[in-house]
Amino acid sequence: MTSPEQLAAHHGPLRSRVGGAFPGRRAVFRGHDLHRDLKDLSWLNLYLFGITGRRFNDDELRLLDAIWTYTSYPDTRLWNNRVAALAGSTRSSGALGIAAALAVSEASIYGGQIIIAIADFLTRAKARCDAGETLANLVAAHMHSHRGMPGYGRPVRRMDEDERNGPLLTLAAKAGLADGPHLQLARDIETILVAGRWRMRMNYAALTAALSLDLGLSPRDHYLYMLPVFLAGMPPCYLDALDRPAGATLPLSCEQIHYTGPPRRRLNEQ
Amino acid sequence: MNRPSATSTELQAEGIRTAIWDEEAEPDNPFVAVRSYCRGYDVFGELLGAVSSSDYLYLLLRGELPDPAASTALQILAVALANPGPRDPSVHAAMAAGVGGSTAASMLMAALAVGAGSQGGAREVFDAMASLQSNAPPPRPTDIWPEPAATPGFSDQARQCPLPVRQTLARLTALLPEGRTADLHARREALEAERGAPLALTGVVAAALTDLGFSAEEGEMLYLLLRLPGAAAHALEQKRQGFRHFPFFSQIVEDDPDARTNPDHADNLVANPGEAQP
Numbered sequence: 266m267t268s269p270e271q272l273a274a275h276h277g278p279l280r281s282r283v284g285g286a287f288p289g290r291r292a293v294f295r296g297h298d299l300h301r302d303l304k305d306l307s308w309l310n311l312y313l314f315g316i317t318g319r320r321f322n323d324d325e326l327r328l329l330d331a332i333w334t335y336t337s338y339p340d341t342r343l344w345n346n347r348v349a350a351l352a353g354s355t356r357s358s359g360a361l362g363i364a365a366a367l368a369v370s371e372a373s374i375y376g377g378q379i380i381i382a383i384a385d386f387l388t389r390a391k392a393r394c395d396a397g398e399t400l401a402n403l404v405a406a407h408m409h410s411h412r413g414m415p416g417y418g419r420p421v422r423r424m425d426e427d428e429r430n431g432p433l434l435t436l437a438a439k440a441g442l443a444d445g446p447h448l449q450l451a452r453d454i455e456t457i458l459v460a461g462r463w464r465m466r467m468n469y470a471a472l473t474a475a476l477s478l479d480l481g482l483s484p485r486d487h488y489l490y491m492l493p494v495f496l497a498g499m500p501p502c503y504l505d506a507l508d509r510p511a512g513a514t515l516p517l518s519c520e521q522i523h524y525t526g527p528p529r530r531r532l533n534e535q
Numbered sequence: 536m537n538r539p540s541a542t543s544t545e546l547q548a549e550g551i552r553t554a555i556w557d558e559e560a561e562p563d564n565p566f567v568a569v570r571s572y573c574r575g576y577d578v579f580g581e582l583l584g585a586v587s588s589s590d591y592l593y594l595l596l597r598g599e600l601p602d603p604a605a606s607t608a609l610q611i612l613a614v615a616l617a618n619p620g621p622r623d624p625s626v627h628a629a630m631a632a633g634v635g636g637s638t639a640a641s642m643l644m645a646a647l648a649v650g651a652g653s654q655g656g657a658r659e660v661f662d663a664m665a666s667l668q669s670n671a672p673p674p675r676p677t678d679i680w681p682e683p684a685a686t687p688g689f690s691d692q693a694r695q696c697p698l699p700v701r702q703t704l705a706r707l708t709a710l711l712p713e714g715r716t717a718d719l720h721a722r723r724e725a726l727e728a729e730r731g732a733p734l735a736l737t738g739v740v741a742a743a744l745t746d747l748g749f750s751a752e753e754g755e756m757l758y759l760l761l762r763l764p765g766a767a768a769h770a771l772e773q774k775r776q777g778f779r780h781f782p783f784f785s786q787i788v789e790d791d792p793d794a795r796t797n798p799d800h801a802d803n804l805v806a807n808p809g810e811a812q813p
Binding site: 266267268269272277278279280281282284285291293295296297298302357358360361364365368371377378381382384385484485488516517518519520521522523524525526527528529530531532 | 550551552554556558566568574600638648655684784788790791
């Protein structure tokens with residue numbers, strides 16, 4: 266935590282380097298007048314500028330936009346989308362359902378926790394390889410200590426090709442953005458994992474992390490940029506549920522509860 | 536409409552496996568339960584009026600009803616945690632939702648999100664419990680929690696262990712005389728010297744929940760749950776009072792392009808409280 270002296274130093278007006286609103290006059294966004302200097306930026310470019318303080322060129326933006334597009338699956342069964350759909354089913358609000366679904370996307374076997382973990386691993390592995398260590402040793406050590414590699418394999422089908430990777434690599438190559446060192450590292454890791462006893466292919470999380478890192482994003486920048494990555498698939502699931510009768514999205518009957526706990530008992534049986 | 540209907544086998548395969556809850560359906564309606572059982576007990580037929588809400592919470596998470604000391608300890612924790620007060624960031628977040636007229640759920644979601652953090656929040660309780668339950672927690676790479684507390688359960692925000700923390704610890708130690716809580720009570724000053732920071736409420740909670748048999752994950756969840764009542768009450772109070780009675784705070788925009796190009800605009804740097812109210 267923070268000492269009382271540090272808190273006292275921050276007591277009083279909020280000092281901000283990211284901006285503020287001056288209603289009726291103007292708004293400042295990271296040192297620029299939003300309506301004068303940044304008015305022509307796309308939303309994605311502004312979003313990235315807010316995270317990194319950098320502006321990206323058209324090819325880079327096309328790639329970063331495609332990363333979001335290629336994994337927008339309006340499949341209600343997916344755990345995060347299911348939350349948005351169930352909110353629709355109970356006639357909750359769109360913001361509540363989708364905000365919860367976005368929060369749920371920060372999962373440990375897919376989504377946010379994997380996204381930052383593989384970006385972190387690639388960053389550290391590159392630094393250590395640059396310093397002379399062997400990638401195969403780093404991968405083996407990680408597999409030994411973590412029993413898996415984030416961004417490789419998928420929960421259900423670990424050796425299947427990820428259907429998103431081919432189209433994204435094609436687009437990245439066309440834009441001249443598929444030759445970076447992190448992408449090469451990610452491919453080398455796949456070669457090691459496929460050849461070894463682990464038998465896991467690179468999935469979308471590793472590919473997108475590598476591409477982002479090659480654009481100069483840090484692991485945390487990448488994590489923040491990826492927050493809305495599943496968003497586009499969610500409103501359709503919410504709306505689809507609104508189109509069904511209330512409560513009729515994935516209804517469960519009593520017989521679908523498979524009880525495995527203690528048998529019936531009474532309080533005085535202790 | 537021609538819809539394929541699920542077969543009984545498919546429904547069996549698509550069921551929820553649970554050791555917590557069982558239901559008996561109405562004879563003529565599979566979607567309504569006539570009886571519900573929690574860990575084997577008939578909830579509406581027997582538990583209503585017979586167990587406290589904290590006992591029921593314990594039953595849900597631990598699988599058995601608590602003994603009298605554990606029951607009282609959980610009630611003490613529930614009261615100690617129920618309202619962190621309006622200065623706490625989680626309650627502040629709930630109030631910010633309330634004062635703007637946001638939905639009730641968003642007020643609690645705001646409190647949960649802010650109260651989840653690794654500095655004073657539920658993640659700190661998780662980290663503190665993980666360290667108590669395993670002597671060598673694994674090193675953490677960059678992950679979604681930006682800055683884990685260096686000494687979870689202890690906080691140098693206070694100059695000495697605050698009285699409410701000591702009062703809570705003493706009450707709990709009387710009920711949990713063996714284990715982590717009692718050890719914390721007996722060796723508090725030595726542990727504080729070792730950690731370089733006074734004991735915080737998160738540390739007391741972590742020790743007590745460990746003694747009550749909860750895992751770090753269950754402890755994190757309980758800490759989130761038990762702090763919601765205060766957030767709800769404060770959020771609704773601010774909603775009723777209205778935004779004019781809720782601070783908007785002054786701000787200094789340090790990197791203001793107008794101030795860079797025209798020093799006369801320097802007076803624009805400090806927004807008056809409420810000026811930026813949308």
